[in-house]
Amino acid sequence: MKKIAILNGPNLDRLGKREPEIYGSATLAELEAALRAEFAQKAALEFFQSNHEGELIDRIAKLADSKVDGIVINGGALTHTSVALRDALLGAHVPAVEVHISNIYKREEFRHTSLTAPACAAVITGLGLEGYHAAVRFLLKT
Ligand code: CA2
Numbered sequence: 001m002k003k004i005a006i007l008n009g010p011n012l013d014r015l016g017k018r019e020p021e022i023y024g025s026a027t028l029a030e031l032e033a034a035l036r037a038e039f040a041q042k043a044a045l046e047f048f049q050s051n052h053e054g055e056l057i058d059r060i061a062k063l064a065d066s067k068v069d070g071i072v073i074n075g076g077a078l079t080h081t082s083v084a085l086r087d088a089l090l091g092a093h094v095p096a097v098e099v100h101i102s103n104i105y106k107r108e109e110f111r112h113t114s115l116t117a118p119a120c121a122a123v124i125t126g127l128g129l130e131g132y133h134a135a136v137r138f139l140l141k142t
Pocket of ligand 1: 011
């Protein structure tokens, strides 16, 4: 069974608790439950959220060492700022899909640039939480 890690960056622990008009009303725990329900028997899912850039980088390195099969990453605002996160993904040599709940291209201009996207096989933006499901489905087929 393939092992897929789902990583969420800064402030995504607030999902469902603030700004439902942008990010919806489901919590991160509900997202995890929905993914576990869809992929039970199909994938071994591992979840990690951190508000700290270094913790995300450390986790990516550990996942690479443990030969994870794929990474789904919503880097939150680090997407737009973090060369270090991009380097961690590039160095991991693990297929990754970047997910954004909102459509970053319909929002402020500073969100239109993703530093991490070039380190990923694909980017899904604006599908809401369905983007995470689509990302796992894709990674299971690669
Ligand atoms: O649309 C996305 O998924 C984002 O990655 C979310 C980031 C934002 O900085 C990116 O530009 C796009 C922000 C995550 C904050 O999430 C919250 C969720 C609920 C309440 C407050 C923040």
